[in-house]
Amino acid sequence: MGEVFVLVVRWADGGGQKNDTGWGKRPFPFKNLDISILPCYNATGCIKRQGLIQIMTDKPVRTIADIAELAGVSKSTVSRALSNSPLISEETRERIQAIAQAHQYQINQPARRLSMQQTNTIAFITHGYHKEFSVEDLFFMEMLGAITSALSQKNYDLLLVHVDPYKTDWVHDYLNTGKVDGIILMTSTHKSQHVQKLIEVQAPFIAWGVPVTGANYCTVTGDNLTGSRLATEHLLELGRRKIAFLGGPEKDRETQLRYEGFANALIAAGLQPDPNCVVHGWFSRSCGIEGMNQLLDKEPNIDAVFCNSDFLAMGAIDVIRERGKRVPQDISVVGYDDISLAQYSNPPLTTVRQNINESGRLLVNNLIQYLETGIVTNVSVPVKLVVRESTMPG
Amino acid sequence: MGEVFVLVVRWADGGGQKNDTGWGKRPFPFKNLDISILPCYNATGCIKRQGLIQIMTDKPVRTIADIAELAGVSKSTVSRALSNSPLISEETRERIQAIAQAHQYQINQPARRLSMQQTNTIAFITHGYHKEFSVEDLFFMEMLGAITSALSQKNYDLLLVHVDPYKTDWVHDYLNTGKVDGIILMTSTHKSQHVQKLIEVQAPFIAWGVPVTGANYCTVTGDNLTGSRLATEHLLELGRRKIAFLGGPEKDRETQLRYEGFANALIAAGLQPDPNCVVHGWFSRSCGIEGMNQLLDKEPNIDAVFCNSDFLAMGAIDVIRERGKRVPQDISVVGYDDISLAQYSNPPLTTVRQNINESGRLLVNNLIQYLETGIVTNVSVPVKLVVRESTMPG
DNA sequence: ACAAGTCGTGCAACCGGTTGCAGGGTTATT
DNA sequence: AATAACCCTGCAACCGGTTGCACGACTTGT
Structure with a gap:
């Protein structure tokens, strides 16, 4: 010295x-x-x-x-x-x-985190339909963007975690390890297992989707009932009478609610939902192709179809055209989500717009609120019908 | 007791x-x-x-x-x-x-990280073309998926960081804070500023793209020279002679290399690149529309176009059709990247496939290698031409 | 029997922050 | 002038791991 x-x-x-x-x-x-x-x-x-x-x-x-x-x-x-x-x-x-x-x-963040027992980091849990991300995961991607923006405003970091949809052992790597303060869960397949596990270990989390009845945890979801009602009413207003439902998984709560809104709108118009005009599958394009083929095999004179995702709608449109019919002149098609791809589709898709930015913001804010106060919120975010050429000639 | x-x-x-x-x-x-x-x-x-x-x-x-x-x-x-x-x-x-x-x-990870001065976490730095992610960011998204998989195999976590392309102040939040061990940089616009800043502060990072000459840092890039050569040769083999180049930003190294491969292939076939058949812009669909209009205004008898991204190609195809020509009969179109959307495009796109999985793996492994040993690697990943209907009638 | 070597374990310092409590200095009160 | 109140600041413990070094017990060699 x-x-x-x-x-x-x-x-x-x-x-x-x-x-x-x-x-x-x-x-x-x-x-x-x-x-x-x-x-x-x-x-x-x-x-x-x-x-x-x-x-x-x-x-x-x-x-x-x-x-x-x-x-x-x-x-x-x-x-x-x-x-x-x-x-x-x-x-x-x-x-x-x-x-x-x-x-x-x-x-030095690790020192601060050790001392404060808090990380200002949350984990975003998701998985691809495939091993890697692809265009079919676009909805997740857009939500991810919204969440990232919302988190950075709150001075939080985001840890991206890709999990195997069939396994829940990822939980132990992120719970009680001080890696993250909370979890945003957004998986479409096998969601219930993951939710179950998180409840079981009392993890601080929020999930995208309709809450399991009886369980007490934070959720944010789109307003499925209204969304499907708006879509169906739009088709009815166009004079369509033989409207098919091309749905997601039958056991999926979102799908069930969308069917309910769909059926209610039909009944309100004096029509009866026809079981022959309903199919279920995943939300993917390939299921749209398969489902639309089934529908047209059973009911060749369908004049409209309400699809539970934009990818389903795109698959359906391909099938309709392949079978020699026109969209929208012969069959009107409505999608769901309004992912950024929907407007570029051919024809541009009429679809129910999920408010992705608002939903991402709510997922973040309500999770942080839960972490700070323990208040459990279940929010349903308004949706909006966006009319494009897949239902009305341009 | x-x-x-x-x-x-x-x-x-x-x-x-x-x-x-x-x-x-x-x-x-x-x-x-x-x-x-x-x-x-x-x-x-x-x-x-x-x-x-x-x-x-x-x-x-x-x-x-x-x-x-x-x-x-x-x-x-x-x-x-x-x-x-x-x-x-x-x-x-x-x-x-x-x-x-x-x-x-x-x-307890913070304790371990504090003690070991290591986090086993890396930051993935990116930004959307727009404020949020959209389908136009699909290439990044797919790369993100590949990187996430590679990282989890190495027992690393991924911190997703969304930055303003015009600012580099994000660097201070992730460097010397113990949040991450290293950085994967993947921004398309204003990449050079970010690279410059990272070099300046001696950050441990790896970047997607061609290295700035003279600088000494890790990179992984696709083989742009070969990719554009393959695409151009394919068009020449189809008998096309008036081939346009719809490129990315003129100052972008990738774009420059792609032009070089394109021009070389033309020259090898006894042709001369025509300045009237070259335009530059971003990699987006809207730039594809704008660029293709310019090209056809200057040279109405173009019979093929090599686009620097799949989105450019999609925009170009729309313009070609709007102007009353057919793809591929009148004009063959080749894209670049082979994002998962390319095969669903109408018509399905012939495109140069970037090996995204392998690239993601290399970004991860070479970064970790650099962190451990200080060895600087610059890798060029092989690409492959995927022929679909946008160049050859089905 | 004793010296040297090996193996397994404990002590205590250290990583770099945060925070309850004590205490010194200054100002306000009587 | 003495006392109380208040405002800052420092001490030291704590968060929960890792690791260099010392040391005791046991094995081996002579």
Whole structure:
């Protein structure tokens, strides 16, 4: 350490009893120094006072202890100053923050997380229909984008976790490990197993979709009942009478609600839902192809079809055309979700728009609210019918 | 703590000098107990010996100190046993691991990360063309899927970071904060600024794309030269002679290389690239529309177009048809990337397939290799021409 | 029997933050 | 002038792991 210096600091605005604060009372530990005067800003960003001593040594500043040494204060004071604790005087706080900034100090997150038992990170759990992501996962992708935006506004990070839909052992890697504070669950297949497991281990999570009845956990979902009603009423208004339902999995709650809204709209118009005009499958394009073929085999004179996803609709349109009919002249097609691809489809799809941005925002905000307060929310986000050429000639 | 018990343990395989090991030598700290015999497994999964005492108390087991107390050993021993250190005897290791498993112990990651100065997490940096993800980001999405898979095989987590393409201040949030060990950079617009910044601050990163000449950092890219050559040769073999180039940004290295491969193929066939048949823009569908209109305005008798992305190709096809020409009969169209959407396009796209899975794997493995060894790699991943109906009548 | 070597374990420091509590200095009160 | 109140700041413990080093027990060699 070589010789010991004592540095007496005299503030530029001098006078009074503060003449020898700061370094004045401590032995000075460094040798090679640059000393420069830094302006000191107040809350409004104006220069309030000149007089900060910035000490630049060859020793890198990585920890609050380093800053404490430079500023001649204790670790606690630095910690408090950097987190804007009201315990610290404005003067000290500004000085310490200026030093931190001058040395490009970055807080060590693992240390902070260990100490605070909080990570400001959430896990987004999903899986592809296939091993990798593909266009069929577009809805998830768009939701992921919305969630990422919402999280960054809240100063949270997002850990992306790709899971095997058949296994729930991923839970142990992210629960009680301090990797994340909470979980956003968004898997379409086998969702119930994952939800079950999360409830079982009392994980802090929120799920996309209709809540399992009786269970008490946070959810956000689109308004399926209204969405399907709007779509069906639109088709009825166009004069369609033989309307088919090309649905998702039969045991899927969303699908059940969409069927309910569909059937209600038919009944309200004095029609009866025809079992021959209903098929179920996944939400994929290939199931759209398969399902539409089944429907037309059973009921060749269908004049409209309400599909539970945009991909189902695209598959259906291909089948309809292959079979020599026209969309929308012979058969009107409505999709669901309004993924960004829907408008580029041929013809552009009439579809029920899920409010993806709002849903992502709610997933984030309600999860964080749950983490902070324990309040369980179940939200249904409004949807909107977007009319394009797949139901009405352009 | 109440009374003090001394529990003498006699192993089930008894005898010898080991009769009173384990708890035998220590005062016993608990009151409410369930004591049960657990089988103890050896490395091959067979029961090796019965005789482990499992102690279940009302006190939850959350830390290695808890396990240490239960096992009657020190924290160090537990830490070493759980990480399979060779310093620990097989017997002790098995006993401790069994206790940990029985109590569903999960290691505290922030503590481990703080201690080891390593997080086993990498950041994936990207941005949407738009504020949110949309179908136009599909290439990124598919790459993200491949990277996620590769990372989970390496036992790494992925932090998804959405950045403003015009700003590089995100760097400070993830560098020297202990949030991540390394960065995978994958932004298409303004990539060079981000690369520049990362080099400047000496960040451990790998980037998708051709390396800036002179700079020394890890990269993975598709083989642009070969890709564009294959595409062009394919069009030439079909007898096309007036081939247009619908490119990405003119200053983009990938685009430059693709132009080079394109021009070389033309020259090798005895043709000259025609400046009137070249336009540049972004990789988006809307730029495809704009660019194709420009091309046809300047050269109405174009008979093929090589597009630098699948979205450019889709936009181009729409324009060609709108202008009363047919694809592929009048104009053959080739895309680039082979995103999963390309095969569903109308007509299905002939395109240059980027090996996304392999590229993702390389991004991950080479980054980790760099982190461990400092070895800088620059890889070019082979591409492949996929012929579909947009160039040849079906 | 004793010295050297090996093996397994414990001690204590360390990673870099946060925070309850104590206490010194200054100002307000009587 | 003495006392109380208040405002800052420092001390030290704590979060939950990892690891260098010391040391005791047991094995081996002579």
